[in-house]
Amino acid sequence: MRMNEISYDNSAPVDGYGAGFFRIGGKRYDGAVVASASGVQAWGGYVDTETLTALADALDVLFVGTGAEIAHLPAEFRTLLEQAGIGVESMASPAACRTYNVLLSEGRRVAVALIPV
Template sequence: MKLQPDQFDVQSITAYGEGWVAINGEKHAGSLIISSQGQRLSWPVSRFEDLTEAHFEQLADIDCELIVFGSGRRNRFPPAAWLKALMARRIGLETMDTPAACRTYNILAQEGRKVAAALLIEGGEPAQP
């Protein structure tokens, strides 16, 4: 019996490494936001220390039920005050290092969940607004 891998009609993170991530085989060197609904946005930040409340307000405009935040090389949490806009829209946020966020996003997206990933790519080229 020949087995075929499952095919999904959502954006998938197909690879990642130091300073980059590949979405459906297309390599990106800057931080970005992707969603299982097809959105792909640049996220103009390259260091955790440069994040502000405005970066998380941008996430509140995404049509999803959960955002997986990849906080870079290690797990770091944003201040709770920065999450007001997400809480107001009843959007959950899970924080983990970026490699774990890539894997978690793929699992949830392939399950058909309305999920987004906000991926901080440290060491890559800064994304342009």
């Protein structure tokens, strides 16, 4: 088996998560968060599109973690992000964390908005 070292450059991967929190880059964040190459910040959930659209020029795709289970995104939320030029993919938060980490390690322009499990 061949092992490859993963480099995240200056970005912080999601290290773990639990009931109501995420650990990103070794630091614990309670509640919903957004992580991208520009850092980690609190996120107000589906009503907080401004935090996400501010990242539009710095990313190609946004993964939205919908909590413990996959759920449909509110139509208005998705529409506002797509109008800002952001590709949006929804999945359960654990899957969103994993997918974000993989693409981040590839140097891709990604962000993740996460609702706690």
